[in-house]
Amino acid sequence: MNRYLLPLSVLGTVAGGAVLLRDYVAGGSCPSKATILGKTVIVTGANTGIGKQTALELAKRGGNIILACRDMEKCEAAARDIRRETLNHHVSARHLDLASLKSIREFAAKITEEKERVHILINNAAVMRCPHWTTEDGFEMQFGVNHLGHFLLTNLLLDTLKASAPSRIVNLSSLAHVAGHMDFDDLNWEKRTYDTKAAYCQSKLAVVLFTKELSRRLQGTCVASLAGLSLPLALRLEQSSCDAGPMGGQARVPEQSRWTRDTHGTVFTGARSRRH
Numbered sequence: 001m002n003r004y005l006l007p008l009s010v011l012g013t014v015a016g017g018a019v020l021l022r023d024y025v026a027g028g029s030c031p032s033k034a035t036i037l038g039k040t041v042i043v044t045g046a047n048t049g050i051g052k053q054t055a056l057e058l059a060k061r062g063g064n065i066i067l068a069c070r071d072m073e074k075c076e077a078a079a080r081d082i083r084r085e086t087l088n089h090h091v092s093a094r095h096l097d098l099a100s101l102k103s104i105r106e107f108a109a110k111i112t113e114e115k116e117r118v119h120i121l122i123n124n125a126a127v128m129r130c131p132h133w134t135t136e137d138g139f140e141m142q143f144g145v146n147h148l149g150h151f152l153l154t155n156l157l158l159d160t161l162k163a164s165a166p167s168r169i170v171n172l173s174s175l176a177h178v179a180g181h182m183d184f185d186d187l188n189w190e191k192r193t194y195d196t197k198a199a200y201c202q203s204k205l206a207v208v209l210f211t212k213e214l215s216r217r218l219q220g221t222c223v224a225s226l227a228g229l230s231l232p233l234a235l236r237l238e239q240s241s242c243d244a245g246p247m248g249g250q251a252r253v254p255e256q257s258r259w260t261r262d263t264h265g266t267v268f269t270g271a272r273s274r275r276h
């Protein structure tokens with residue numbers, strides 16, 4: 001029996017270590033039991049990946065979820081999957097191509113026309129490490145979609161988000177922003193040799209800087225601008241401190257030990273990057 005003890009304890013340690021490593025890399029699960037009945041949520045790029053999973057989770061919690069995607073076939077299929085799995089029928093698909101300012105304006109115009117309230121905007125869609133492509137309007141693709149597209153969308157929906165306070169704008173950044181460098185003289189990579197990884201990092205740094213500045217400008221409005229992974233941040237609607245007064249209230253990000261601030265002062269959850 002004793003000769004099995006060492007190999008068994010090594011095996012147990014390796015298996016335990018693998019589980020801990022998986023949890024660490026995946027960022028753990030969201031422990032919140034919060035529901036968002038009747039809240040309207042927009043998730044960009046929700047037909048797959050983190051966006052679809054976030055939309056699914058928020059649909060389970062009772063929200064009216066709008067999947068905003070560039071490919072309507074994939075978008076409708078994702079909405080069907082989510083409705084089937086959650087039995088929440090308030091899950092719909094809308095066209096939004098973040099590589100087209102026209103498409104963004106059309107999407108926002110329809111939303112503001114049809115929806116009195118938007119409580120959560122999750123800017124999730126992204127292009128990652130593509131060749132040197134440009135958007136319909138001539139912007140470098142990763143900067144154009146990941147930052148500029150969401151920048152325009154957020155600003156077009158801002159009045160509705162303010163009218164829906166307490167509300168949330170959640171921008172999906174990435175640890176890649178730490179390696180990012182903003183070249184304000186050449187945001188479109190026209191003067192330098194294109195480096196797709198550096199362009200992704202620049203776009204994600206732009207997302208963080210935008211989030212931080214937006215957060216500063218939204219002080220006193222009960223609209224919180226947050227960066228990181230979407231679900232835990234989106235769910236904190238009910239916990240924001242909003243003291244109604246003549247100037248509105250103050251949206252406060254609750255203290256939580258797993259939450260950190262990066263070098264730019266932006267709030268992140270403890271979630272970590274899987275592969276970007």
Ligand SMILES: NC(=O)c1ccc[n+]([C@@H]2O[C@H](COP(=O)([O-])OP(=O)(O)OC[C@H]3O[C@@H](n4cnc5c(N)ncnc54)[C@H](OP(=O)(O)O)[C@@H]3O)[C@@H](O)[C@H]2O)c1
Pocket residue numbers: 044045046047048049050051068069070071074096097098099100123124125126127145172173174175272273274275276
């Ligand atoms: N996965 C990670 O490990 C990780 C780590 C850190 C940060 N992030 C961030 O988390 C977010 C989601 O990542 P993910 O891994 O889930 O990405 P993903 O699986 O590649 O999905 C990206 C989504 O964005 C959509 N999209 C791309 N270009 C678009 C456009 N022009 N207009 C509208 N939608 C567009 C895609 O649509 P199509 O299906 O039509 O292409 C897709 O739905 C991204 O912001 C990413 O930077 C991810």
